[in-house]
Amino acid sequence: MIIVTGGAGFIGSNLIRTLNGRGEKNILLVDHLANGRKMHNIADLDIADYMDKAHFLEKTASPNFLNGIQAVFHQGACSATTEWDGQYVMMNNYDYSKRLLQCCAEKNIPFIYASSASVYGTGEHGFRVDRSCEHPINMYAYSKFQFDQYVRQVLPEIKSTIVGLRYFNVYGPNEQHKGSMSSTAFHFNRQIIEHKKAKLFAGCDGYADGEQKRDFVYVDDVVDVNLWFMDNPGQRGIYNVGTGKAETFNTMAQAVIAWHQEGSIEYIPFPEHLQGAYQSYTQADISGLRQAGYSKDFLNVKQGIPKYLDHLNSKK
Secondary structure, X not given: OEEEEOOOOXXXXXXXXXXXXXXXXXXXXXXXXXXHHHHHHHOOOOOOEEEEHHHHHHHOXXXXXXXXXXXXXXXXXXXXXXXXXXXXXXXXXXXXXXXXXXXXXXXXXOEEEEEEHHHHOOOOOOOOOOHHHOOOOOHHHHHHHXXXXXXXXXXXXXXXXXXXXXXXXXEOOOOHHHHHHOOHHHHHHHHHHHHOEEEEEOOOOOOOOOOOEEXXXXXXHHHHHHHXXXXXXXXXXXXXXXXXXXXXXXXXXXXXXXXXXXXEEEEEOOOHHHOOOOOOEOOOOOHHHHHHOOOOOOOOHHHHHHHHHHHHHHOO
């Protein structure tokens, strides 16, 4: 059996869908469906069982609970970068992850978990997997950073596969439940449909209007990296998952407009509440991923957006 936590979420549901495509149905989906709309992400998936995350965490205390598990993909977390209840975030993103890692290590189960590029903060020191580059600027980022630090601490003592994947700006199907945390691609698509205008932030941090840059990575590529580490056991460490090439928000908006064959860009004032807590530039250093042996190319925005919008707008 394979366990996917956060299995009803954005990346988790896409991961299960791809596993189903491989013929794998013996999957335990762990999630917390307080937001019942997430069921739309999993209604067409085949799984062996579902378990609420609280019940799952209780069950990990049972000596035989994880017997026979092939791998654990730990995708579940509070992913809101605007959440400032530190106790809540650390309990969900740090304590929970520590407990699950310890259980997997005891039974030699591969543990592949979601970290985040948010650990790099403003990115002024670069985007290498290196302590000198890491300076989280919100509570979510800190929780991810601190768990990475814990992994680094225990890694020498653990012989099983432990892989942390620092996702950059992921976009693609099944993110609609995330609301304001959904990708710019999702929001631009909705804005073009409703108002014929994609709204981008005006210039900030020395960037011209809409010229802030992010490393936008398509969810299928993220899933492929996860499964590659399952298929290539013995890997241990933390890796960036992005295309390795930053692209502007203007490029993203123009790709959405090109798909719709209509629309324009409107620049809006940069939000006051995001000042000092916003990444105006991200670009993954994926040298570690390449050195580990992952060699596939990543889709760029012009390749990924048509694929995404074909799917997204076919459901309307």
